[in-house]
Amino acid sequence: MYYLTFFDPVNKMRLFCGFFLLAIFYSTSLGSFEKVIIWGHKLHSHTHSYVHKGFYDAFKYLGYPTYWFDQKDDVSLFDFSNALFLTEGQIDQTIPLKKDSIYVTLNCNSEKHKELKQICLQVYTDSILSLPDITKVEPFIYFDLADKTLFMPWATNLLPFQIEAIQQDLPNIKKRKAAHWVGTIGEGLFGNRTELDLFDGKIVYNPDPYQLFYDAQKRLETITLEEIHELMNLVKTKHTYLNRIQTLCDFLKLLYPETQVHQLDPYKKLLEWGTYEGQDWSSLPILPKSRYDTFRFAFEHLKATEGKVIVELGTSRSFCHGGLVGCNSDDPIHWSPKEPKNWDWGAGFFTRMAALALADVFPLIYTVDISRAHIERCKIMTKDFSHLICYQINDSVDFLREYPISQGIDLLYLDTGDITPIEPSALLQLEEAKIIVERDLISEKGFILIDDVKNRTPRKFGDLSDLGKSKYSLPFLLSHGFEIVMNEYQVILRKCH
Numbered sequence: 258m259y260y261l262t263f264f265d266p267v268n269k270m271r272l273f274c275g276f277f278l279l280a281i282f283y284s285t286s287l288g289s290f291e292k293v294i295i296w297g298h299k300l301h302s303h304t305h306s307y308v309h310k311g312f313y314d315a316f317k318y319l320g321y322p323t324y325w326f327d328q329k330d331d332v333s334l335f336d337f338s339n340a341l342f343l344t345e346g347q348i349d350q351t352i353p354l355k356k357d358s359i360y361v362t363l364n365c366n367s368e369k370h371k372e373l374k375q376i377c378l379q380v381y382t383d384s385i386l387s388l389p390d391i392t393k394v395e396p397f398i399y400f401d402l403a404d405k406t407l408f409m410p411w412a413t414n415l416l417p418f419q420i421e422a423i424q425q426d427l428p429n430i431k432k433r434k435a436a437h438w439v440g441t442i443g444e445g446l447f448g449n450r451t452e453l454d455l456f457d458g459k460i461v462y463n464p465d466p467y468q469l470f471y472d473a474q475k476r477l478e479t480i481t482l483e484e485i486h487e488l489m490n491l492v493k494t495k496h497t498y499l500n501r502i503q504t505l506c507d508f509l510k511l512l513y514p515e516t517q518v519h520q521l522d523p524y525k526k527l528l529e530w531g532t533y534e535g536q537d538w539s540s541l542p543i544l545p546k547s548r549y550d551t552f553r554f555a556f557e558h559l560k561a562t563e564g565k566v567i568v569e570l571g572t573s574r575s576f577c578h579g580g581l582v583g584c585n586s587d588d589p590i591h592w593s594p595k596e597p598k599n600w601d602w603g604a605g606f607f608t609r610m611a612a613l614a615l616a617d618v619f620p621l622i623y624t625v626d627i628s629r630a631h632i633e634r635c636k637i638m639t640k641d642f643s644h645l646i647c648y649q650i651n652d653s654v655d656f657l658r659e660y661p662i663s664q665g666i667d668l669l670y671l672d673t674g675d676i677t678p679i680e681p682s683a684l685l686q687l688e689e690a691k692i693i694v695e696r697d698l699i700s701e702k703g704f705i706l707i708d709d710v711k712n713r714t715p716r717k718f719g720d721l722s723d724l725g726k727s728k729y730s731l732p733f734l735l736s737h738g739f740e741i742v743m744n745e746y747q748v749i750l751r752k753c754h
Contacts, residue, residue, distance in 0.1 A: 296326055412501050572626040
């Protein structure tokens with residue numbers, strides 16, 4: 258079977274006029290592991306290596322420390338505990354075996370995995386429809402709970418933001434005449450031709466490769482840019498590695514409920530450290546929960562209510578925390594994306610945490626700051642999530658006054674101003690709160706998340722309100738139609754119902 262594609266001059270653009278399949282053999286849930294291990298074929302060494310590369314990129318995108326090894330690597334000093342392994346039967350001979358880890362395996366017939374937490378992944382073919390104990394999840398995705406096996410079709414190795422970038426550039430692509438064979442469609446017991454049904458007859462298909470050329474040529478004469486975008490949107494929303502990761506996440510939840518946690522968990526200890534470090538908590542009877550807990554609650558609520566719009570007043574502004582040289586510097590040499598321990602956890606790092614935790618639902622995040630330097634730093638620190646973020650150099654009050662009421666805000670994060678001196682920041686936040694109420698900017702199911710409410714620093718300078726920057730805004734909001742949902746280091750509010 259042949260498919261026709263057109264490539265841009267540097268061979269990076271892939272616009273398929275026929276159906277394309279890129280092998281994805283295994284994925285994982287976002288679970289209670291600290292790292293992801295791709296124990297597989299190195300890039301270009303085997304067909305499966307492109308699958309491994311796809312998963313590697315996807316897990317890195319989701320924020321997990323992700324490593325790629327095979328049996329030739331010296332891993333004698335590497336800590337493989339509490340990991341998620343993805344492997345394939347031709348290369349798993351020397352894979353480390355850990356009882357505290359999870360193994361997602363493809364065609365691994367060895368008995369060695371059976372005593373471990375294991376998910377068997379198999380490629381969907383029509384043959385599985387005759388199996389007696391399978392359960393349908395969605396079209397062409399099934400599982401067999403007793404055998405711990407998940408059957409899935411392939412997906413694209415492009416991430417959604419990469420597809421969006423291609424869509425934007427489509428009008429400028431210079432097409433050239435070229436035909437490329439990129440995959441096989443077949444009939445029968447082990448066939449997969451029925452998967453073309455996912456595209457509602459909009460894919461050019463013919464079992465005769467000679468006739469396919471002429472069919473595709475004819476279709477190219479009439480296909481519109483809108484029709485191409487429609488097909489790309491279907492792939493972007495339904496058939497990326499992120500979709501397959503979510504499917505496996507759901508299956509792991511059935512098999513091993515104890516493994517299910519949150520995307521923020523790799524940063525839990527750092528978020529707690531940034532909340533509590535260097536503060537005197539002796540005046541409070543109970544230690545409040547950290548930013549980790551309120552972030553997680555707010556993000557899960559946004560997903561559950563299908564919220565879309567997040568507004569952050571006061572952006573993430575430092576490449577590193579205050580204990581390091583380079584704090585609040587403009588020099589990007591101080592940004593270490595692979596060293597989370599260096600990040601500015603004392604400030605919470607909301608911009609990146611929100612984008613990372615919610616990337617799979619594609620939120621629209623406005624991050625607002627009056628300082629151009631702060632916004633430029635934030636752009637560097639969130640470059641890999643820039644497709645989700647609208648960076649705004651603006652005064653927070655002006656932004657709220659000009660914000661379109663019809664769009665609403667599903668999650669508002671209040672963090673403008675410094676913790677000392679407290680008075681100017683508290684008065685600014687009160688002005689923000691008044692505009693929020695006056696213009697009714699929060700959606701019906703929306704949250705307001707206020708940072709640093711129980712920060713202890715203001716007490717050192719004589720402020721005993723114990724409400725931080727919110728000492729005026731919080732009472733105002735509570736007396737104007739809002740109620741507290743969580744009252745911890747941060748406070749979450751919603752409209753009274």
